[in-house]
Amino acid sequence: MIKIWNEVVDEGTAFPQEELLTEQTGADFFAAQTYCAVAVDENGVCGLYILHPNNVGRCGHICNASYAVSSEKRGLHIGEALVSDCLVQAKLHGFGVLQFNAVVATNVHARHLYERLGFTQLGTIPKGFRLKSGEYEDICPYYHEL
Numbered sequence: 001m002i003k004i005w006n007e008v009v010d011e012g013t014a015f016p017q018e019e020l021l022t023e024q025t026g027a028d029f030f031a032a033q034t035y036c037a038v039a040v041d042e043n044g045v046c047g048l049y050i051l052h053p054n055n056v057g058r059c060g061h062i063c064n065a066s067y068a069v070s071s072e073k074r075g076l077h078i079g080e081a082l083v084s085d086c087l088v089q090a091k092l093h094g095f096g097v098l099q100f101n102a103v104v105a106t107n108v109h110a111r112h113l114y115e116r117l118g119f120t121q122l123g124t125i126p127k128g129f130r131l132k133s134g135e136y137e138d139i140c141p142y143y144h145e146l
Helices: 002-011 023-031 078-092 108-116
Strands: 035-041 044-053 062-069 097-104 125-130 136-145
Touching: 002 023, 002 044, 002 062, 035 078, 044 078, 062 078, 078 097, 078 108, 097 108, 097 125, 108 136
Parallel strands: 062 097
Antiparallel strands: 035 044, 044 062, 097 136, 125 136
16 A cells, blocks of 8 residues: 555655655554555555545535555556445445545546546636646646535
8 A cells, every 4th residue: 555655646746745655654644544445456455545534523524535546557447446435435434525625637537537426626726736846737626425
């Protein structure tokens, strides 16, 4: 899980994190989530997601999730299986809305997937994400009622 997560962080085009996880910080990070799931094939873990509250108190019914698929396994619909499972798990964990705060506008594969699964784009935040190159890209928040 740590290897796949770090691969996405290191690419610098999707996750806001900049620091790579170590064995210890990774264990702590994944343990702190409400729910984690993995996709497994004959070679082991090939994708994962994390699920957690997006906020607290009066907004605690809204959750957030992040997905990571090994670069070697992208394009095989693993992400779709992860997002579909996440929608079920979010509802089972008592959440009413799944919200993505910062989908990078150029992440067209993720955006098409979310829209195909019934997510609604809330708008666009200009220059909301700093790419690894230092340039800024727009972000598109999405949500899905559960």
